[in-house]
Amino acid sequence: MRAALVLLAVWCLLELSWAQRVSQLQWLARLRGRWRRPQAQWADGRARDCPLECDCPVRFPEAMYCHGRNLHHVPYVPSHVKYVYLQGNRITGVQDGVFDNATDLVWVVLSQNRLDSQKIGKKVFSGLKRLERLYLDHNQLTRVPPNLPRSLTDLRLGHNSISQVRAEAFEGMTELSTLQLHANSIEDAGGAFQGLSSLAVLDMRRNNLRKMPENLPERLHQLYLGSNKIESIPADFLSTRPKLQFLRLTGNMLTDKGIPSNVFNVSTLVELDLSHNQLERIPIFSRDLENLYLQANRIKEFTLSSFCRPGDMRHYSQLRVLRLDANRISARDVPAEAVYCLRLAASIDV
Numbered sequence: 001m002r003a004a005l006v007l008l009a010v011w012c013l014l015e016l017s018w019a020q021r022v023s024q025l026q027w028l029a030r031l032r033g034r035w036r037r038p039q040a041q042w043a044d045g046r047a048r049d050c051p052l053e054c055d056c057p058v059r060f061p062e063a064m065y066c067h068g069r070n071l072h073h074v075p076y077v078p079s080h081v082k083y084v085y086l087q088g089n090r091i092t093g094v095q096d097g098v099f100d101n102a103t104d105l106v107w108v109v110l111s112q113n114r115l116d117s118q119k120i121g122k123k124v125f126s127g128l129k130r131l132e133r134l135y136l137d138h139n140q141l142t143r144v145p146p147n148l149p150r151s152l153t154d155l156r157l158g159h160n161s162i163s164q165v166r167a168e169a170f171e172g173m174t175e176l177s178t179l180q181l182h183a184n185s186i187e188d189a190g191g192a193f194q195g196l197s198s199l200a201v202l203d204m205r206r207n208n209l210r211k212m213p214e215n216l217p218e219r220l221h222q223l224y225l226g227s228n229k230i231e232s233i234p235a236d237f238l239s240t241r242p243k244l245q246f247l248r249l250t251g252n253m254l255t256d257k258g259i260p261s262n263v264f265n266v267s268t269l270v271e272l273d274l275s276h277n278q279l280e281r282i283p284i285f286s287r288d289l290e291n292l293y294l295q296a297n298r299i300k301e302f303t304l305s306s307f308c309r310p311g312d313m314r315h316y317s318q319l320r321v322l323r324l325d326a327n328r329i330s331a332r333d334v335p336a337e338a339v340y341c342l343r344l345a346a347s348i349d350v
């Protein structure tokens, strides 16, 4: 009798600890998105082929999360996955074949890895006919990967070591609307952007550009060129195409000589950043310009005719923000008539 009781007690203890262990495992497994039992609920058993290194949440079976786990290579991507997150690993290459079955991929995030151009398969992305976003920023790429899908809308290549852009690098990418190439060492992008008929935003800050990019597509409305070595702007840069609304040229080497007299007198421009250059005069602007940054230049004179026609009190400037601080003028140099011409300006910093 006593023996039976002891046995029962031991059995209960075992049962308890087993149950605890199982529930612990369940908890762990669920946390990792790899709990297998409810597979019947998914009907198609999709999570089965999730690579061990990654999580494929039951509730979002189209996503595969593999970020921040010290991976050295891209795991095999199963065919049902549309979104794959691989950022923050130590991946150096993308070997041919990893995406061969994943032809439905829409996003591939490979930011913050150690990607090396030599180790990117030549056709590794070319079969992804539905790929819209490809994030390859913060890597060690020295060139734009070849054979990128023409379906891309958002391509991020910032913070790499790209120094040259081949003329055909973006060939046929007519869906591309955002292209980030900032923080590389590009000296001249040639005509590489010419065929990008949907391109709206081009970010080329922090490169080694000595001149304005050429043959920009017509749809482009935001162009970021800060922190380059640009000395001049072609006279027709804004009047022909593109129809830019936002142009940022802070931290370049622009002088008065490099600014043709009517280059900024275009009604499409809404925001213009010319701060941290070497201008001595205020150029002529269209009355439609709303935000103007001219701080940290060498401007010696406040010329109201840069904003309004002298004596014309009816047509005033649309400027809301005007920064002229850190130049060689003071508030005393601003003429009284500025009140009429710049009547919408909420702040004028001198």
Ligand SMILES: *[C@@H]1O[C@H](CO)[C@@H](O)[C@H](O)[C@H]1NC(C)=O
Pocket (backbone or CB within 6 Å): 076, 079, 101
């Ligand atoms: C790729 O997909 C095919 C067809 O769905 C399948 O038979 C094959 O096993 C998959 N390849 C791998 C490596 O999973």
Ligand SMILES: *[C@@H]1O[C@H](CO)[C@@H](O)[C@H](O)[C@H]1NC(C)=O
Pocket (backbone or CB within 6 Å): 262, 265, 284, 286
């Ligand atoms: C700026 O352009 C407008 C419209 O094209 C033109 O009428 C005006 O004379 C130009 N301003 C200057 C100062 O040339």
